[in-house]
Structure formats: C-alpha cells, structure tokens
Amino acid sequence: MIVHSLKCFGAAPGGGNAALVVENDHGTQAQRQAFARARQVSACVFLDRQADGSIVLDYFYPHTRSPLCLHATLAAAHVLLAAPGAPAALTITTAMRGQALQLVRRAEGLFIGLAPQPAPAVLVEKYVPSELMGQHMHLLSPPVVASVGSPKLLLEVADRTTLRALRPNLELIADWSALHKVNGCYAYCRTGEHEYEGRNFNHLDPALEDSATGVAAGALAAHLQQSLHLRQGHVTQQPCLIDVQYGAQAIWVGGMVQRST
Numbered sequence: 001m002i003v004h005s006l007k008c009f010g011a012a013p014g015g016g017n018a019a020l021v022v023e024n025d026h027g028t029q030a031q032r033q034a035f036a037r038a039r040q041v042s043a044c045v046f047l048d049r050q051a052d053g054s055i056v057l058d059y060f061y062p063h064t065r066s067p068l069c070l071h072a073t074l075a076a077a078h079v080l081l082a083a084p085g086a087p088a089a090l091t092i093t094t095a096m097r098g099q100a101l102q103l104v105r106r107a108e109g110l111f112i113g114l115a116p117q118p119a120p121a122v123l124v125e126k127y128v129p130s131e132l133m134g135q136h137m138h139l140l141s142p143p144v145v146a147s148v149g150s151p152k153l154l155l156e157v158a159d160r161t162t163l164r165a166l167r168p169n170l171e172l173i174a175d176w177s178a179l180h181k182v183n184g185c186y187a188y189c190r191t192g193e194h195e196y197e198g199r200n201f202n203h204l205d206p207a208l209e210d211s212a213t214g215v216a217a218g219a220l221a222a223h224l225q226q227s228l229h230l231r232q233g234h235v236t237q238q239p240c241l242i243d244v245q246y247g248a249q250a251i252w253v254g255g256m257v258q259r260s261t
Contacts, residue, residue: 001022001023001024001025002022002023002024003020003021003022003023004020004021004022004023004075004078004079004259005018005019005020005041005259005260006018006019006020006021006075006078006079006257006258006259006260007019007257007258007259007260008071008072008074008075008212008214008240008255008256008257009071009074009211009212009214009232009240009241009242009255009256009257010238010239010240010241010255010256010258011231011233011239011240011241011256012239013256013258014258015211015233015238015239015240016071016211016212016238016240016255016256016257016258017042017043017071017210017211017212017213017233017238017240018041018042018043018211018260019041019042019043019044019045019069019071019072019074019075020039020041020043020044020045020075021044021045021047021072021075021076021078021079022035022044022045022046022047023047023079025046025048027046029065032044032046032058032060032065033060033064033065035060036060036061036062037062037063039062040062040208041062042061042071042203042208042210042211043059043060043061043066043069043071043072044059044060044061044072045057045058045059045060045069045072045073045075045076046058046059046060046095047076047079047080048095054092054093055080055090055092055093056092056093056094056095057072057073057076057092057093057094057095057101058094058095058096059072059094059095059096061202061203061208062203062205062208063203063204063205065096066096066150066183067094067096067097067099067149067150067183068094068096068097068099068148068149068150068215069150069214069215070112070148070213070214070215070217070218070253071210071212071213071214073101073103073112073214074110074112074214074253074254074255074257075257076092076103077090077103077105077110077112077257078110078257078259080092080103081103081104081105081110082105082110082257086105088104088105089102089103089104089105090102090103091103094149097149099114099117099149100114101113101114102114102250104252106254108254109243109254109255109256109257110254110255110257111245111252111253111254112214112252112253112254113250113251113252114148114149114218114250114251114253115148115249115250115251116146116147116148116219116222116251117147117148117149117151118147119145119146119147119151120145120151120180120181120182121145122145122153122180122182124142124143124144124145124153128143128176129143129155131169131172132153132168132169132172132173132176132185132201133155133166133168133169133185133187134167134168134169135166135167137155137157138157138158139155139156139157140156140157140158140189140190141156143155144223145180145182146219146220146222146223147215147219147222148215148218148219148222148251148253149215149218150183150215150219151181151182151183151219152182152183152184152185152186152200152213152215152216152219153177153182153184153185153186154185154186154188154216154219154220154223155185155186155187155188156187156188156189156190157187157188157189158189159189160189160191160197160234162189163187163188163189163197163198163199164199164234164235166187166199166201168185168201170201170203170204170205170206171204173185173201173202174202174204177202183202183215184200184201184202185200185201185202186198186199186200186201186213186216186219186220187199187201188216188220188230191231194226194227194228194229195228195229195231196220196228196229196230196231197230197231197232197234198213198216198217198220198230198231198232199232199235200213200216200232209235209236210232210236211232211233211236211238211239211240212232212233212238212240212242212255213232213242214242214253214255216230217230217242217244217253218244218251218253220244221244221246221251222246222251224246225246226246227244227245227246228244228246229241229242229243229244230242230244240255241255241256242254242255243255
C-alpha cells in the first residue's frame with residue numbers, strides 16, 4: 001500500500017483541505033472504512049487500477065463511504081498527472097456510481113471536468129433549514145438540492161457574519177440527508193461579482209468540518225449557471241479557494257494542490 005498525503009484548494013501555500021490518496025490497496029469496503037476512520041482525515045480516496053488499464057476512485061470519509069469527493073479527486077489528479085511523463089489528461093470513473101470524471105493538467109493548474117447530475121426531488125418545507133441549522137434562518141433564495149455527483153442542500157444566507165456564526169445540528173442533518181438521499185447541507189453567501197463564501201455540513205464531528213467542498217462548489221455553479229470563485233475554510237482556519245468554470249458541456253473545478261509534509 002502506498003499512501004500520499006496532500007492538501008487541496010488552499011488559498012495560500014501550506015493551506016488546504018487534507019486528503020489521502022491510497023494506491024495498491026486491495027481491502028474490502030469495511031477495511032477501507034476502518035482505515036479512513038482510523039486516519040481521521042477529511043477524505044480518503046482509494047485508487048484502483050483495473051486489468052484493462054482504467055482507473056476507478058473509491059471515496060471514504062471517516063464516518064461513511066461517498067459517491068464523490070472533489071478535493072480527494074483533485075489529490076488523485078495530482079498523483080496521476082503531476083509525475084514526470086504523466087499524461088496531460090485522463091478520464092477516470094467513480095466506484096459507487098460509475099460517474100466519468102475528466103482530469104486535466106493545464107498551465108493554471110489541475111482541473112476536474114464533470115457534468116450536472118440528477119438531484120433527488122426533495123420538497124424542503126419552510127421550517128427545515130431552521131431546524132437543521134439550529135436557529136431561525138432567513139434565506140435570500142429558496143433552498144434547493146443540486147448535484148454534480150454528490151447532492152447538496154444549498155442554503156443562501158445574508159452575509160459572512162451569519163455564515164460564520166452557524167452552529168448546526170449535525171446529527172439531524174445526517175438523519176435528514178439519509179432520508180432524502182442528500183449528502184449534507186452547504187450554506188453560502190455572495191461576497192462580490194461571481195464571488196462566494198460557503199461552509200459544508202456533512203461530517204458528524206464539528207472538528208472534521210470541510211475546509212473546501214468541491215462538489216458543493218460544482219453544485220452551486222450548476223444551480224446558478226455561472227462560473228464562480230468560492231472561498232471556504234475560515235472557521236476551520238484553513239482558508240481555501242475553489243475555482244469553478246461553468247460551461248454548457250462541462251463544469252470544471254480546480255484549485256491548488258500540494259503534498260503535505
């Protein structure tokens with residue numbers, strides 16, 4: 001087994017959301033879950049090379065397996081594309097849903113290309129955001145579930161102050177998400193022209209709050225149908241910046257990737 005430790009989407013050198021990329025592992029799903037739980041890193045991705053040369057990515061958070069995690073995918077892209085002699089582009093698939101992802105190395109960095117995916121048709125009652133967030137919520141737009149492979153409940157709040165003060169009911173979010181086949185809540189606010197800040201609530205442990213959530217950034221771009229820059233990680237003290245380029249054929253999600261020391 002080879003384990004690569006990386007930080008992804010950092011807004012500055014040395015920062016970012018941690019991910020482990022695991023090669024040459026042939027463990028069962030239960031063993032992989034136990035590995036992720038023991039490591040207590042935001043996400044682990046197992047890189048499985050198939051007999052035909054194709055590559056499948058299998059994602060695990062400490063508490064659950066995931067259909068898609070883009071900061072872990074960005075870490076895998078670094079392992080697959082940054083080595084000398086590596087190709088400039090590669091198409092891989094995800095383990096749980098067989099979703100095709102395009103990995104590309106450009107002059108401005110690594111990007112993941114993917115398309116909007118069908119999201120669960122969820123009727124979000126007016127009281128639901130307030131219950132999930134544990135406080136009265138005044139949203140600037142109706143809540144919506146959107147997806148680029150891992151559905152998120154998107155909640156638009158008024159400003160950074162409101163966003164950063166949120167202390168949600170994580171157990172209730174987990175229960176509600178499981179019931180509706182949604183992978184957590186993403187609260188966000190607009191900070192400028194095509195500029196946003198957000199927080200992801202998916203982990204049961206507040207200490208494991210994501211510093212960057214690429215699937216939420218992609219889902220938000222798909223919902224708004226625009227390119228955007230999304231900042232995250234203020235609360236976790238790991239400032240991150242996600243660059244999303246929206247197009248009719250694909251949404252491209254990219255950012256900084258660095259190996260951890």
